[in-house]
Amino acid sequence: MTAISDHSSTSPGGLVGVYRRIIKLPERIPFSLIQLAARVAVAHVFWQSAQTKLASWPVTLQLFANEYNLPFVDPSIAAPLATAAELTGSVLIFLGLFSRLGALMLLGVVLVIQIFVFPENWAEHLLWASLLLLVLTRGPGAFSLDYVAERTFSASGK
Template sequence: MVRLVGWLDQVPYTLLAIPLRLAVATVFWNSAMTKLANWATAVELFREEYKVPLIPPEIAAYMAVSIELSAPVLLVLGLASRPVALVLLGMTAVIEIFIYPQAWPTHIQWAAMLLVLLCRGAGSCSLDHLLRQRWMR
């Protein structure tokens, strides 16, 4: 058991960050694809069910799908991972607080993954890492 724990302690963060990035990217990408499959229905959901405060439904729908399309691509590439994680944490908070508060078990999973990415970054297998290496020379 001690050897197993020691071995697990040696797993590089990069190997953990890759599936985190892919998992979060998949959640938001799939949401964007659902909205784009029927845009009229998506806008109607924002108007009748989601009712995001202070933002007109059409603008909220465009904002949501824009984030849900761009953030996953950036996460998969490992580019601007920390700012993207912060934006998605904000979006998750809005969803949890204003739209689906009963879905907190799902949202806390998203938040946990995003917090790791926010605090630790994308790992060494990322464009963030390559750019940081180049700038530090």
């Protein structure tokens, strides 16, 4: 006696095969494109934050003195340090130039914000940290000045 089987659900051309091909489609997205998107997104967040600080410096100083209450750092020092880190980090991340250094700087900013300023906004901070950790651990990708520099210097060293 022969068992009757439905090959349409298990064969490569069957429904399961179609489903498997569909769910694997995102794997065709180049990882460098994902790295670029992460860099642009997180750089934008910190660039905008720095621009807001610079737009009204007296208000920024008041916020650092009265609302943010960072321990161990005078507001007149913390405000320019935070602004410089946001500006520098966002430019480095965006360009993909010394991007791991930029990611590390901005991770420091995120850590300070999370611990001392707005701990209730942990989900937003986790999102920023995730994008920064992607850059820190996997690099900026092929669409970056770091990539160009690495290829240029490795080719000239041969």
